[in-house]
Amino acid sequence: MSDMQRASIALQSARSVVFFTGAGISAESGIPTFRDKLAGLWARYDPQRLETAEAFRANPALVWGWYLWRRHQTTQAQPNAAHLVPSRLAATGRQVSVVTQNIDDLHERAGSVGVVHLHGSLAHPKCFACHRPAELSEEQLVVQGDGEEVEPPRCRRCNGKLRPAVVWFKEDLPRTAWKTAMEMVTTCQVLVSVGTSGIVTPAADIPEIALAAGATLIHVNLEDVSLDNANELMLIGSASEVLPALLK
Numbered sequence: 001m002s003d004m005q006r007a008s009i010a011l012q013s014a015r016s017v018v019f020f021t022g023a024g025i026s027a028e029s030g031i032p033t034f035r036d037k038l039a040g041l042w043a044r045y046d047p048q049r050l051e052t053a054e055a056f057r058a059n060p061a062l063v064w065g066w067y068l069w070r071r072h073q074t075t076q077a078q079p080n081a082a083h084l085v086p087s088r089l090a091a092t093g094r095q096v097s098v099v100t101q102n103i104d105d106l107h108e109r110a111g112s113v114g115v116v117h118l119h120g121s122l123a124h125p126k127c128f129a130c131h132r133p134a135e136l137s138e139e140q141l142v143v144q145g146d147g148e149e150v151e152p153p154r155c156r157r158c159n160g161k162l163r164p165a166v167v168w169f170k171e172d173l174p175r176t177a178w179k180t181a182m183e184m185v186t187t188c189q190v191l192v193s194v195g196t197s198g199i200v201t202p203a204a205d206i207p208e209i210a211l212a213a214g215a216t217l218i219h220v221n222l223e224d225v226s227l228d229n230a231n232e233l234m235l236i237g238s239a240s241e242v243l244p245a246l247l248k
């Protein structure tokens with residue numbers, strides 16, 4: 001039997017399934033991944049300049065403009081066939097959870113509820129100084145293009161600069177999100193890991209944590225990212241083709 005057939009049977013006979021997703025699931029919606037050599041964001045930008053608290057302190061307008069641009073890209077994008085699979089599987093009566101590293105909202109827009117965002121989300125900013133969540137008006141979200149510098153708006157409570165509520169390097173993951181993810185990952189029967197390079201910890205440990213807790217692990221990726229475990233299946237291909245095929 002092929003890995004595809006085994007994966008399909010495992011998925012359709014499981015009572016509880018977790019989809020653990022990375023940038024690759026949104027790539028076919030037109031949102032660039034981080035590390036792909038040609039189209040990846042980091043082939044063109046230096047993450048040290050943009051995705052750390054030090055970078056924000058040094059050049060808040062560059063970093064704020066960069067996230068406005070990425071938010072704009074996200075609002076222009078539509079969920080693809082892969083994003084629709086968790087809610088389709090949930091509709092068949094299984095317990096289905098989505099744990100994502102992505103800061104976009106394409107899982108939600110594809111009908112998944114209770115999505116756990118391990119690296120935060122683009123939807124709501126927070127204050128860099130007092131950490132309180134903040135809301136923005138539409139005109140504060142306008143951005144003309146890639147690389148534009150925009151002064152971050154100020155916090156109404158303490159006048160600190162607003163930052164996106166995403167997780168930068170060396171920052172802790174949101175405590176509740178991590179705790180909820182651990183509960184899901186250690187109790188599911190199947191974990192489907194989609195479109196992630198498995199480089200950025202602690203999220204990268206999730207597939208191994210699921211395996212150690214007894215789950216079957218199914219990887220879906222353009223490249224072989226398997227970990228060499230007997231309870232693991234590697235499906236090489238694009239998420240928008242492989243995931244829907246699993247439900248057939």
Ligand code: BJW
Nearest residue numbers: 022023024033034035101169170195196197200201238239
């Ligand atoms: C497809 C496809 C298709 C493509 N179909 N597949 C040294 C110094 C400082 C820190 C560290 C250090 N060494 C280790 C650390 C820890 C660090 C870390 O892991 N760094 C690594 C780079 C080594 N982690 C952290 O800092 C975390 N915090 C932490 O550990 O705190 C404790 C601590 C304190 C003090 C010091 C050290 C530790 C926080 C991590 C936060 C990650 N943040 C980002 C940015 C979020 C905001 C934003 O988007 O701007 O999260 S980085 C970026 O990577 C983003 C992603 O969620 C994350 C993972 O990337 P992902 O999703 O896997 O994407 P890619 O591009 O890597 O892969 C795409 C995959 O899809 C590929 O495999 C393709 O093949 C595949 N694919 N198209 C199917 N159509």
Ligand code: ZN
Nearest residue numbers: 127130155158
């Ligand atoms: Zn504040």
